Amino acid sequence: MATSLVHVREMGWSEGQEGYTTGCGQNDWQNKRWPCSPNQGYFGRGAKQLSYHFNYGPFSEVMFDGDATILLDNPALVADSWLNLASAIWFFLTPQAPKPAMLHVIDRTWTPSQREIDAGIGYGFGTTINIINGGIECGEQNKTKGQPVNRIRYWEGLAAHYQIPIEADEANTCWQQTPYGSLNLNGATDVLYTNWEASWKYHADRPGGVSFECNLVGYQTAYSALVPGDYEKCVTNFYGSHANWPEVRIVDQLPNTGGGDAGDGNTGGSNSGGDTSTPSGVIVWEAGVTQADVGDTVTHQGKCFTVKNKPGVWETPTQSNWFWEQVTCS
Known part of the structure; x- marks a missing residue:
């Protein structure tokens, strides 16, 4: 028997309307990182009703090999394609600091920190409401509000119908919880940190005392620990989020100063391990510097790749994906 979603767009909204552009x-x-496209509305779409550009962007990155623009430019795809269910699964599985993933609350691979416990947050359906829409539906002032009351009513009805046990330590409500948006978990030692932020720790042995490092923090930043390459972007301040951060360039290999390695017998820094020359017409990839166009071939760490879709300067080739096709070096 075939089934389908009744509402793939938020009720009262239709394509062509600009909205949810806060x-x-x-x-x-x-x-x-996730620039809004002109004349687009980021209202709720799909099974989860994905909303706002800061959700469409990261979801697009996961679905399209790091390309946020696909769904920022075409948000209707979340309603009109397989993405309507995929968006719900993505939100269900993905922790967004300071919030844990809904899955981890349900399967109890998440353990509430002491700060969360002090804020009334623990196991149960109520915490999933807090993750989805806590700022609007949780807290004492929202105890009788229609949205959380309806969610809880549906959940309790489904649990009874399918004989799903509700454990004694599970709370279905979230009126007794502090909304996650008002909760500071940074510095807590019992929290899963999923975002990188610049480290401002002073280092006397480094230029200007700057750390040139990033640390994991308990709040959302421009750089996710779940996204490959984001640590490099954090260190180089790719999105300009660190005020007064020095200019940093990352290279795969330090420049040859001609001194050679002590005791290796080389005085000119030459490599005696075989031919490492670059094939003719192939560009040597340097993260943060190289700009490659469709059809170009680059080499990185002994492998060669042809550009399928124009990559950013931080899309370092490691395997075939949306941007790259690994080819034989010749």
Whole structure:
């Protein structure tokens, strides 16, 4: 028997309407990483009702090999394609600091930290409401509000129908919880950190005392520990989120100063391990510097890749994906 979703767009909204554009156009890291497209609305779409550009962007990155623009430019795809269910699964599985993943609350691979316990947050359906929409539906002031009351009513009805046990330590409500958006978990030692932020720790042995490092933190930043390459972007301040951060360039190999390695018998830094010359017409990839166009061939760590879709300077080739096709070096 075939089934289908009844509402793939938020009720009252239709394509062509601009809406849910809060924050669009501001000079902040969210707009630099996930810039809103003109004349687009980021209202709720799909089984989960994915909303706002800062959700469409990261979901697009996961679905399309790091390319946020596909769904920022074409948000209707979340309603009109397989992405309507995929968006719900993505939100269900993905922790967004300071919030854990809904899955981890349900399967109890998440353990509430002491700060969360002190804020009334623990196991149960109520915490999933807090993760989805806590700022609007949780807290004492929202105890009788229609949205959380309806969610809880549906959940309790389904649990009874399918004989799903509700454990004694599970709370279905979230009126007794502090919304996650008002909760500071940074510095807690019993929290899963999933975002990188610049480290401002002073290092006397480094230029200017700057760390040139990033640390994991308990709040959302421009750089996710779940996204390959984001640590490098954090160190180089790719989205301009670190005020007064020095200019940093990352290279795969330090420049040859001609001194050679002590005791290796080389005085000119030459490599005696075989021919490492670059094939003719192939570009040597340097992260943060190399700009390659469709059809170009680059080499990185002994492998060669042809550009399928124009990559950014931090899309370092390691295997075939949306941007790269691994080819034989010749």
